[in-house]
Amino acid sequence: MEKGLDGARMQEIADEAGMSKASLHYYYRSKQHLFDGIYMQVFSDVLPRIFGIFMSDLPLCEIIRNFFEMHIEFLKQNPSILMFVMKEINRVPHLLEKILAEKDVDILGAVNAKVQEAVDRGEVRPIRGEELMLNMVSLSIFQFAGAPIFKTIGGISDEDFDKLIEERKKTLAEFVISAIKR
Amino acid sequence: MEKGLDGARMQEIADEAGMSKASLHYYYRSKQHLFDGIYMQVFSDVLPRIFGIFMSDLPLCEIIRNFFEMHIEFLKQNPSILMFVMKEINRVPHLLEKILAEKDVDILGAVNAKVQEAVDRGEVRPIRGEELMLNMVSLSIFQFAGAPIFKTIGGISDEDFDKLIEERKKTLAEFVISAIKR
DNA sequence: GTCTATAGCCAGATAGAC
């Protein structure tokens, strides 16, 4: 996940796993096979985690607050997953469809219904569910992918960055809520 | 830029350039050397482009509208730059500092001044300049990096996606302006 | 199942003619 298919070395993986290169090949017949296994495992774990939050029964604003709280915490604790997912969804997008089709839940419909409820209560302005989700995912993900730019421009140390990310669980939620509030 | 340092092949690059592999080595002594040249060129071009918009003399809301208009257009026309930049700033962050130091412009100070002006006019609520910039960059970049997820979830075709991106030059600007408006 | 040793291949880099 850290070095990508081309950059990773079977020897290095074997060392980390505490076994010989030959044993690694004994279990996974080839490097490609091992990679495919990791791919399926990561996506089957990550996607439901992200989108499950949007399916909960809470009102829209609470879903937004929950999303930033949980998604940012997950990214904080699994930093190498991020670049892997971004790189791979662009390289092999069709596998994504397969995984999503298996889950068989109408996440977009659920979000649109939540938005409509909130619009009816006069709380928010209308917005397409897919745009709201995209904006929320963007705001939580890019701060990690672009962290070096952010740190350099702002002259922010690693400790201050962690503190800022922690604050942003809250401020990003309020940013989005303000943006859609009537 | 498309395949990364590990994935790219000197032969392939030579073919594309219409020369032999030996000639390619004659000009750039090694693969690493060629890569470093591309790295410096891309970053020296991209960063000033992004941050130059924030330095203009316009009022804050116009800067926000300009940013989404120009930055999204640039990303649309240079799709391969995106992943390259994101991967490399995480792999070799110190080169970034060097490039930014050379430019010697206080972009953060400029943005904070703009925000303060707008706050004084009673137009917007206070927000840290670095957070505003980070949010704007996030919203414009991730829609490209995460396009496959977005297309799959929303059941969006390639043509519809292009149309949507075009619309989002405007809607994202208004999203951000609403978020910070008093 | 796990290891050491090695086969076989491929890609970066160089030699040397033109």
Add this chain to the structure above:
DNA sequence: GTCTATCTGGCTATAGAC
């Protein structure tokens, strides 16, 4: 400066002992 031919090292994958 540009090419073809070749060297060299490193990596995936396998053979074969234990």
